[in-house]
Every structure is written in structure tokens, then in C-alpha cells.
Amino acid sequence: MNQQDLESRFQDKIDREVKIEAKDWMPDAYRKTLIRQISQHAHSEVVGMLPEGNWITRAPSLRRKAALLAKVQDEGGHGLYLYAAAETMGVSRDQLLDELHTGKAKYSSIFNYPALSWADMGAIGWLVDGAAIMNQVMLQRTSYGPYSRAMIRICKEESFHQRQGYEILLTLVRGSAEQKAMAQDSLNRWWWPSLMMFGPSDAESTHSAQSMAWKIKRKSNDVLRQAFVDATVPQAQYLGLTIPDPDLKWNEETGHWEFGPIDWDEFWNVVKGNGICNRQRLRDRVNAHEEGAWVRDAALAYAEKKQARKAVVTP
Amino acid sequence: MNQTASPSLFQFALYMADNCLVLGHRLGEWCGHGPVLEQDIAMTNISLDLIGQARLYYQYAAELEGKGRTEDDLAYLRSEREYTNALLVELPNGDFAHTIARQFLFDAWHLPFLKTMLSSPDAGLADIAGKAVKEVTYHLKWSREWVLRLGDGTDESHQRMQTALDEAWMYRLELLMPAPFEQRLIDAGVIAGPDEIRNDWEQTIADTLREATLTTPDDPAVQTGGKTGIHTEHLGHMLADLQYMQRAYPGLEW
Numbered sequence: 001m002n003q004q005d006l007e008s009r010f011q012d013k014i015d016r017e018v019k020i021e022a023k024d025w026m027p028d029a030y031r032k033t034l035i036r037q038i039s040q041h042a043h044s045e046v047v048g049m050l051p052e053g054n055w056i057t058r059a060p061s062l063r064r065k066a067a068l069l070a071k072v073q074d075e076g077g078h079g080l081y082l083y084a085a086a087e088t089m090g091v092s093r094d095q096l097l098d099e100l101h102t103g104k105a106k107y108s109s110i111f112n113y114p115a116l117s118w119a120d121m122g123a124i125g126w127l128v129d130g131a132a133i134m135n136q137v138m139l140q141r142t143s144y145g146p147y148s149r150a151m152i153r154i155c156k157e158e159s160f161h162q163r164q165g166y167e168i169l170l171t172l173v174r175g176s177a178e179q180k181a182m183a184q185d186s187l188n189r190w191w192w193p194s195l196m197m198f199g200p201s202d203a204e205s206t207h208s209a210q211s212m213a214w215k216i217k218r219k220s221n222d223v224l225r226q227a228f229v230d231a232t233v234p235q236a237q238y239l240g241l242t243i244p245d246p247d248l249k250w251n252e253e254t255g256h257w258e259f260g261p262i263d264w265d266e267f268w269n270v271v272k273g274n275g276i277c278n279r280q281r282l283r284d285r286v287n288a289h290e291e292g293a294w295v296r297d298a299a300l301a302y303a304e305k306k307q308a309r310k311a312v313v314t315p
Numbered sequence: 316m317n318q319t320a321s322p323s324l325f326q327f328a329l330y331m332a333d334n335c336l337v338l339g340h341r342l343g344e345w346c347g348h349g350p351v352l353e354q355d356i357a358m359t360n361i362s363l364d365l366i367g368q369a370r371l372y373y374q375y376a377a378e379l380e381g382k383g384r385t386e387d388d389l390a391y392l393r394s395e396r397e398y399t400n401a402l403l404v405e406l407p408n409g410d411f412a413h414t415i416a417r418q419f420l421f422d423a424w425h426l427p428f429l430k431t432m433l434s435s436p437d438a439g440l441a442d443i444a445g446k447a448v449k450e451v452t453y454h455l456k457w458s459r460e461w462v463l464r465l466g467d468g469t470d471e472s473h474q475r476m477q478t479a480l481d482e483a484w485m486y487r488l489e490l491l492m493p494a495p496f497e498q499r500l501i502d503a504g505v506i507a508g509p510d511e512i513r514n515d516w517e518q519t520i521a522d523t524l525r526e527a528t529l530t531t532p533d534d535p536a537v538q539t540g541g542k543t544g545i546h547t548e549h550l551g552h553m554l555a556d557l558q559y560m561q562r563a564y565p566g567l568e569w
Binding site for chain 1: 336344353354362367386464467469472561568569
């Protein structure tokens with residue numbers, strides 16, 4: 001079969017909603033796009049452990065400490081599923097980690113913002129996981145089978161995380177004046193970066209059109225962002241917190257919340273590596289990996305010795 | 316104090332709680348920084364188990380005391396001098412080998428001790444042991460396997476594991492040296508004495524070190540003090556982190 005036939009058969013499958021599996025033929029660009037996207041997603045889970053990890057030792061009660069630990073652990077687990085999904089496309093986890101550590105691969109820019117107060121554990125769960133869920137719910141139906149299945153597992157846990165984050169904030173706003181102020185401060189700092197999580201506007205987004213045609217993505221950045229705002233504004237109102245956007249208003253005709261302009265200069269600045277935590281996050285990951293090298297080597301050497309001994313005992 | 320409960324039982328429940336919380340907290344410090352993702356997750360698992368066990372003991376202690384204090388009051392509002400965990404568990408994480416040495420020496424005591432606690436005439440303790448014993452069986456399996464991998468892995472890992480073991484060694488015996496509150500419970504038949512644990516504990520350590528090609532340290536030094544609230548310099552820093560929120564914002568719900 002020539003290239004053109006293969007491609008039209010591939011697109012036909014996509015159009016008929018048949019999942020693409022690891023062994024199926026696929027265009028190189030599809031494979032590349034997915035490796036980029038899945039690995040970026042995996043890196044985001046792993047780097048995302050760091051801002052919340054910053055509060056594990058200082059969680060204010062034993063119940064909160066256990067819940068936060070479990071949540072951050074879930075993120076590590078999501079990283080594992082996603083690296084495994086990427087590996088089905090013929091790359092190794094080592095290769096992908098290498099790209100992260102050398103700065104070639106990206107992760108979600110949101111994790112380059114600092115987690116400064118306990119309220120941030122609430123805001124990250126509510127807003128950051130909330131924004132991630134919008135994307136991930138869509139990705140459950142993505143065209144690549146292993147990615148879609150990883151997403152189905154991940155979504156179940158993420159919605160739990162979001163409720164947990166919201167509940168942290170609910171406790172704060174029902175508490176003392178300083179707790180309420182802590183919650184408001186946290187919303188002020190996380191609101192705009194959360195809106196930026198959906199990526200550039202559709203007009204500016206380089207990868208979007210092709211990804212939609214391949215059904216890797218099924219909704220555009222702007223559509224997802226609007227859905228997030230519409231879902232989140234009433235939740236903020238219920239908390240009695242003010243969203244830091246003077247232009248925010250309900251549009252009766254469209255049935256949507258209109259919001260003010262996003263500061264894309266800030267977005268690109270952080271994407272390019274100049275956020276307050278970019279260097280720190282990457283350094284933490286690189287250090288963990290480098291300092292763990294002797295441990296991984298030991299495990300490998302031990303497994304090989306064990307194998308060799310077994311071979312001697314049972315020829 | 317609850318009419319029928321003895322002060323020793325309350326102190327013992329706190330001692331076990333402190334051991335579990337302090338070690339669980341230390342393991343939690345690894346979260347996001349482990350040598351490989353799978354082991355990051357494994358350490359968080361053990362941390363979660365230990366914090367869960369700490370909560371059971373603190374809740375039980377609060378109930379025994381009967382003064383309306385909660386698990387969080389006991390964990391977050393007692394000073395360094397009031398913490399009675401064994402020194403071993405508060406030692407800093409160090410490199411992965413130090414974390415493993417600390418964990419293995421603790422688990423090798425923890426598991427046989429919990430097994431004896433299963434048949435304690437005190438229903439509260441027996442109940443906690445029943446919940447914890449499965450978890451701790453896994454902890455010992457995990458830490459033992461890592462002693463083997465590191466000891467019998469590469470030259471570097473062997474050296475690091477030996478160093479870590481040498482350094483933790485003088486802290487291990489405190490676990491087997493009863494504090495007065497333990498001695499009273501041993502005498503009353505509520506918990507097992509060190510002689511019921513010692514053989515199992517020594518056997519596990521000796522077998523594991525031999526298989527791991529490690530040398531049993533011959534350091535005669537023994538450090539104690541944790542059970543009477545005299546700690547290493549490390550615990551104060553840990554509590555400064557752990558108790559920060561409750562100390563900075565007293566009396567609030569989180």
C-alpha cells in the first residue's frame with residue numbers, strides 16, 4: 001500500500017471513531033505529536049508533585065497531611081501511566097526524562113508558580129486540577145487508544161482531587177478573617193495562571209488545527225477555557241471569594257461568563273523559562289534523578305547478579 | 316485520665332504514635348524527590364501507612380486521657396521534650412541508603428513487636444496491631460529488599476549501604492530497652508518484653524546483612540534518650556515544620 005492509501009485509511013479510521021493502537025500504522029507527524037503531548041503531560045504530573053510537595057511537611061492537621069500525601073502520590077502514579085503510554089510509541093522513559101532535564105521538553109507552566117500558603121493547596125486542587133480536568137475529560141475520547149485509557153483512569157482520581165481542594169478552601173472561608181484572607185490571596189494569585197493553562201487562543205495555537213483533525217484534541221483551547229470559567233465562577237461565588245477580574249460579567253444572550261484580557265506576555269515569559277520557579281523546579285528534578293543514579297545502578301546490578309546465580313543453579 | 320486506664324498505657328500509645336508520625340513525616344520529605352518514580356511512590360505509601368497508624372494511636376491516647384484533647388492536639392501541640400519517639404526514627408533522610416538503614420532497623424523491630432501486640436489483653440492495642448501488621452509486613456519486605464539490592468549491588472551502593480548501617484547502628488537498641496512506662500506494661504502483661512522480640516529481630520538483621528554481603532558493625536555505642544524526651548538536634552527542626560501552622564494560627568480549623 002502506498003503512503004497516500006495508508007494515510008487515507010488512517011484518517012478513515014479516525015473519522016469512524018476507531019481507536020488507533022500501538023501496532024497500527026500511523027503518520028510520523030501523528031506519532032511525533034502524541035509523543036510530544038503525552039510526555040509533556042507525564043512531565044507535568046511529575047513536576048506538579050513539587051509545589052504541593054512543598055506543603056506536605058507543614059500540612060496543618062494529620063488528616064490534611066495524609067490527604068495531601070495521597071494526592072501527590074496519585075500524581076506520581078499518573079506520571080507512570082503516561083510514561084507507559086508514551087513508551088507504546090517507541091520511546092523510552094529515559095529518553096523522555098533526558099529531554100525534560102535538558103530543557104528540550106516542556107511541562108505545564110502552571111507549576112512554575114510558587115505554592116506560598118496552605119490555601120494554595122486548596123486553590124491548586126480546585127483551579128489547577130479543575131482546569132486540567134476540562135482537558136482530560138476531553139482526552140478520554142482521544143484517538144490514540146493507550147492515551148485514552150490512561151486518561152480514563154486519571155480522570156477518576158482528578159475529580160476527587162478537585163473536590164478535596166475545594167473543600168480546603170471551603171473550610172478556610174468558614175474560618176477566621178485571616179483564613180478567609182489567605183483563601184482570597186490564593187485565588188488572586190492562581191486565577192490568571194489557571195486560565196493560561198488552556199494554552200494560547202485558537203488563532204495563535206500552532207498545533208491545534210491538525211490535532212483536531214486527528215481527534216487527538218476534540219475541543220479548542222478557547223472553548224475549554226470558556227467552559228472552565230463558566231463552571232468556576234459560581235463555585236467562587238459560593239465560597240464568597242472575588243475573582244480578580246474587573247471585566248468579569250454574565251452575558252445573558254450567550255449564556256457565558258465574559259472575562260477580561262489574558263496577559264499573554266506573562267504566559268510566554270514563563271513558558272520561555274523566566275517564571276519565578278522554572279529553574280528551581282528543573283533543578284529539583286535533575287538533582288533527584290542524578291542523586292538517584294547510583295540507586296538505579298545498584299538495583300540493575302543486583303537483578304543481573306540474581307539472574308546469573310539462577311542460571312548457574314538451574315542450567 | 317479515664318478512670319480505668321493507666322497513665323502508662325497513655326504514654327505507651329503516645330510513644331508508638333510519635334514513632335509512626337516522625338518516621339512517616341521523614342518519608343514524606345522524599346515525596347517528589349525519590350531516586351526513581353516507583354520508589355518515590357513506595358516511600359509515600361509507607362509514609363501514608365505510618366501516618367495512618369500514628370492517627371490510630373493518637374486517637375486511642377486521647378480517648379484514654381479523657382481530657383478532650385484530639386489527635387491533632389497531641390501531634391501538633393506537644394513540645395520536643397514531650398515527644399517520646401525512639402531516636403532512630405528522627406534521623407535525617409540522608410542519602411537513600413541512610414533512609415533504608417533507618418527503615419530496615421525499625422521495621423525489623425516493628426513487625427515482631429506488632430505480632431506480639433495482636434494478643435495484648437488491651438483490646439485497643441490489639442485492634443491497632445490487627446490493622447497495622449499487614450502494612451508493616453510489607454514495609455519490612457520493602458526495606459529488606461533494598462538492603463539486599465544496595466548491599467549486593469555495585470561497589471558504590473555497597474559502600475554507601477555499609478556507611479549508612481554503621482551510622483544508624485548505635486540507635487537501634489533503644490527500641491529494645493523499655494522505658495519505665497513500658498516496663499510497667501510488661502510487668503502487667505499488656506505488652507511483650509524485649510526478650511520476646513529479640514531473637515526474631517536479631518535473626519532478621521543477621522540474615523539480611525549476610526545475604527547483602529554487609530558487615531555487622533561492631534560499634535558498642537548505644538544512644539538512648541528519645542523515650543524520655545531527650546532527642547537529637549534534628550527533631551526540633553522537624554517539629555518546627557510539622558507544627559508550623561498550628562503554632563502560627565492557634566486554635567483554628569483547617
